[in-house]
Amino acid sequence: MYVDKILRPLRLMPRAKGRGGKWQNLYEACVLGLRRATGAMVVPKRSFFVCMIGGALSSASAIEIEVDYRYDSNDFFSASGNPQGATGAAQARAALQAAADRWSAIIDQSLGAVSLADDSSDVRIGFSHPGTGASYQVSAAVSQSSDALAFSAVASEYRGPWAIAENVWILYAGGRVMGSSGAGGTGTGLNFTNVFDDADGIHNRGFNVGFGSLPVWGGTVTFNSSSTFTWHFDITSAAPLGTTDFYSIALHEIAHALGINTGFDDWEDHVVGGYFTGANAVAAYNTDNGTSLTRLLVQSGGNHWRDGLYESLIFPAGNPNYAGTVGAGNLQDLMMEPIANFFYPGLRRLEVTNTDVGAALDVGWSVIDPNSQPSVVEIISALRDASGVVSIEWVSEVGASYTVRTSTDLLIWESLVPVVIASGATTMWTDSAFGFSGDRRRFYQIQTN
Numbered sequence: 001m002y003v004d005k006i007l008r009p010l011r012l013m014p015r016a017k018g019r020g021g022k023w024q025n026l027y028e029a030c031v032l033g034l035r036r037a038t039g040a041m042v043v044p045k046r047s048f049f050v051c052m053i054g055g056a057l058s059s060a061s062a063i064e065i066e067v068d069y070r071y072d073s074n075d076f077f078s079a080s081g082n083p084q085g086a087t088g089a090a091q092a093r094a095a096l097q098a099a100a101d102r103w104s105a106i107i108d109q110s111l112g113a114v115s116l117a118d119d120s121s122d123v124r125i126g127f128s129h130p131g132t133g134a135s136y137q138v139s140a141a142v143s144q145s146s147d148a149l150a151f152s153a154v155a156s157e158y159r160g161p162w163a164i165a166e167n168v169w170i171l172y173a174g175g176r177v178m179g180s181s182g183a184g185g186t187g188t189g190l191n192f193t194n195v196f197d198d199a200d201g202i203h204n205r206g207f208n209v210g211f212g213s214l215p216v217w218g219g220t221v222t223f224n225s226s227s228t229f230t231w232h233f234d235i236t237s238a239a240p241l242g243t244t245d246f247y248s249i250a251l252h253e254i255a256h257a258l259g260i261n262t263g264f265d266d267w268e269d270h271v272v273g274g275y276f277t278g279a280n281a282v283a284a285y286n287t288d289n290g291t292s293l294t295r296l297l298v299q300s301g302g303n304h305w306r307d308g309l310y311e312s313l314i315f316p317a318g319n320p321n322y323a324g325t326v327g328a329g330n331l332q333d334l335m336m337e338p339i340a341n342f343f344y345p346g347l348r349r350l351e352v353t354n355t356d357v358g359a360a361l362d363v364g365w366s367v368i369d370p371n372s373q374p375s376v377v378e379i380i381s382a383l384r385d386a387s388g389v390v391s392i393e394w395v396s397e398v399g400a401s402y403t404v405r406t407s408t409d410l411l412i413w414e415s416l417v418p419v420v421i422a423s424g425a426t427t428m429w430t431d432s433a434f435g436f437s438g439d440r441r442r443f444y445q446i447q448t449n
């Protein structure tokens with residue numbers, strides 16, 4: 001089955017009357033569907049031996065993506081509006097938080113704190129409301145009567161003075177019935193030119209500047225809330241065939257909100273004649289594939305890689321890292337393709353790839369060193385019981401993710417999925433699926449992601 005995508009890029013930039021007001025809304029919606037139902041499972045041989053190779057946790061990140069549900073007006077993230085009720089809502093929140101934490105761990109850009117006042121500028125942010133899809137503007141004025149921009153357009157909400165803490169990047173999240181699995185984006189809102197030109201203001205935060213540049217207050221994501229949409233919300237298990245993995249889509253939509261998207265110069269300067277020319281994304285692709293391309297094809301619409309064409313390795317650094325269902329060290333379809341090919345053998349959960357992170361670098365974000373990893377995982381025990389079941393216990397850090405890898409010959413390694421997310425200072429993993437029998441060998445590695 002192939003579900004074609006729907007792209008709805010909007011770039012609305014009417015000028016306000018008289019005093020140079022501007023606004024800009026950057027949005028996209030895409031279908032992440034299903035296709036490619038061929039291929040076979042690889043079933044490892046049963047044998048037993050234990051070998052451990054470890055890796056340490058990577059360093060702390062700078063941005064903190066703060067999920068905010070105030071615009072979830074259809075209660076997608078609550079029991080009453082989630083198609084799978086209370087369980088689905090709780091799982092959806094956990095998975096969205098995991099996706100936010102994943103990007104938070106990768107991007108180490110510093111963002112200045114901002115305070116917004118009811119003053120002569122009456123700064124706004126603007127975005128597509130997660131619950132309605134409509135353009136929505138939040139003003140720092142306390143009311144229309146004190147809004148310096150009301151002469152041009154009345155804001156959707158008069159929030160009054162508010163602030164964003166240093167390094168916090170807001171993610172408004174919600175759901176609505178839509179023709180795709182999700183959407184993500186960001187926008188500026190109507191503002192005076194001096195707001196766009198303020199390097200330390202809400203749209204720049206010491207990171208970038210100018211009307212055409214990526215606004216960095218945060219962004220929004222929204223997900224299909226239809227009762228007939230077959231989400232797999234649970235972050236702790238792989239999505240069954242025929243379902244759509246929520247974590248995968250959340251990662252993808254957050255990336256759009258972070259700027260892998262049309263509508264601003266930081267991205268569009270790199271898109272030339274249907275190709276993305278950003279040096280970091282192209283270099284990452286070439287490194288992973290042994291190629292020497294100078295550019296990568298983008299899908300029509302301009303904010304996705306060409307579907308089904310490219311693969312890259314899972315970005316290895318940063319925690320949590322669920323490593324996708326292809327596993328650490330293996331090639332995966334690029335996460336920012338327009339369609340999540342969940343029918344592809346072994347692909348039930350997508351993860352951020354090196355090429356996708358390269359695109360984030362090309363947009364201007366600072367990201368962590370992909371090699372900022374390994375030292376040693378301390379193994380406490382590695383045992384097999386009388387029935388042949390193998391158990392390995394190691395010293396862990398709460399919330400960190402670990403990949404168990406196995407081999408029968410020390411040459412070809414298979415990364416087992418799902419990855420193990422530690423919930424305590426030690427973690428016990430049991431190979432219940434492939435217990436030991438006979439005299440065959442099986443090697444294990446535990447690595448941090």
Ligand SMILES: [Zn+2]
Nearest residue numbers: 029030304338
């Ligand atoms: Zn997309």
